[in-house]
Amino acid sequence: MPTALHRMINQQAAALEHVAGLDLAERAAVLAAARRVVVTGTGTSQHAAELGAAMLERAGLDARWVPAVQWSRWSAGHRPGDVLLVITHTAETAFAVRARAAAQEAGVPVVSVTGTGRSWPEAIGTVAPEESETYTVSYTSALGVLARLAHLAGAPEGSADDLRRTAEQVRAVCAEPGVGHIAVPARSLAVIGCGPWGVTAREGALKIREGARILAEGFDSDRFLHGSAVPYTAADGLVVLEPAADPDGLTAALADAARREGIATATLEAPGGDPLPPLLAQIPMTVRLQLLADRYAALRGQDPDEAIVGAWADSALWRMGTPGR
Numbered sequence: 024m025p026t027a028l029h030r031m032i033n034q035q036a037a038a039l040e041h042v043a044g045l046d047l048a049e050r051a052a053v054l055a056a057a058r059r060v061v062v063t064g065t066g067t068s069q070h071a072a073e074l075g076a077a078m079l080e081r082a083g084l085d086a087r088w089v090p091a092v093q094w095s096r097w098s099a100g101h102r103p104g105d106v107l108l109v110i111t112h113t114a115e116t117a118f119a120v121r122a123r124a125a126a127q128e129a130g131v132p133v134v135s136v137t138g139t140g141r142s143w144p145e146a147i148g149t150v151a152p153e154e155s156e157t158y159t160v161s162y163t164s165a166l167g168v169l170a171r172l173a174h175l176a177g178a179p180e181g182s183a184d185d186l187r188r189t190a191e192q193v194r195a196v197c198a199e200p201g202v203g204h205i206a207v208p209a210r211s212l213a214v215i216g217c218g219p220w221g222v223t224a225r226e227g228a229l230k231i232r233e234g235a236r237i238l239a240e241g242f243d244s245d246r247f248l249h250g251s252a253v254p255y256t257a258a259d260g261l262v263v264l265e266p267a268a269d270p271d272g273l274t275a276a277l278a279d280a281a282r283r284e285g286i287a288t289a290t291l292e293a294p295g296g297d298p299l300p301p302l303l304a305q306i307p308m309t310v311r312l313q314l315l316a317d318r319y320a321a322l323r324g325q326d327p328d329e330a331i332v333g334a335w336a337d338s339a340l341w342r343m344g345t346p347g348r
Contacts, residue, residue, distance in 0.1 A: 026155065028317050031160045032160070035164070035197075039164065042168055043183040050147060054079065054106055054172060055175075057085075057106035060087070061087055061094065062079070062110070063089050063110070064090075065111070065117075067162050068111055068165070070222050071136075071166055072089075072108075075108065075169035079172070079173050106133070106134060107123065107126040109136070112149075112162075113138065121344055123135065138150055155234075156330040157316065162226070162309070186303075196311055200311055200315070204289060207237070207319055208259050211240070211259045211260075212260045214239065214241040215241070215262070216268075217270075220268060220305070224242060227239075227262075227309060228241035229241070230312060234319070235319035235325050244277055261288045265291070268301065
């Protein structure tokens, strides 16, 4: 029987097409008027914040991504002219809620990206609640919203048509994932890529950890070189994302070095024919890594739909940081 994770993965193309049709002009105008846009989230939503800030920079905005806990507890706080862009699928993530509450108390404009049916009046609703604890469609839909906002604020890419092209590539990936050659590692898996592919490497590794309970970690290629590669051996695996996109050739060189160390190394590249801009290209690449997580979960007999169990599922842990606590 297909998992809820598998069903959610296969809903992503339609969800992106839905996002392509949303009217986001009013929210984009709020962002465009800001002196600085602070983009924040937690976990998977933090990865969306990273790519979202890069998209907004393409519009000429001063956009900074900050983890929600960092922004809430350790940053210098808001400046005059700030707008806070909060990403949280549930609208319940502790430090995202705290960041939003602090901004509203200070009179800072807030734009938020959540799932549908949440109670935040300023929110852009993307999709219904995820059915699997390994989140997928909410992430790629949030990226679609961020791309649209950036385009409406002046970025050259991220139009509704661009998002429809992206949806078609996601549909093609779901039909032919191209991950069947990537063996389950004996010990752990590293995923690496340059620039925005480094963010996708971390998001993909998180899905593999959650969904398949495999020790996986994602790295920007340069960070992998500077010490992180040291413990990897022939007991591990390496997945290399879009090495041809690396202007310095470092990603491909690291793959060669890994092979010389006896590490099983696989490469994932976008299909030719209709290349997407680099930031939008992260969406179909992310879907391939989600499908790898689903495949690994099946091979290992794991349930990707119930990822958080045992002491880690203690609700008190997840409430820490919520305003009023």
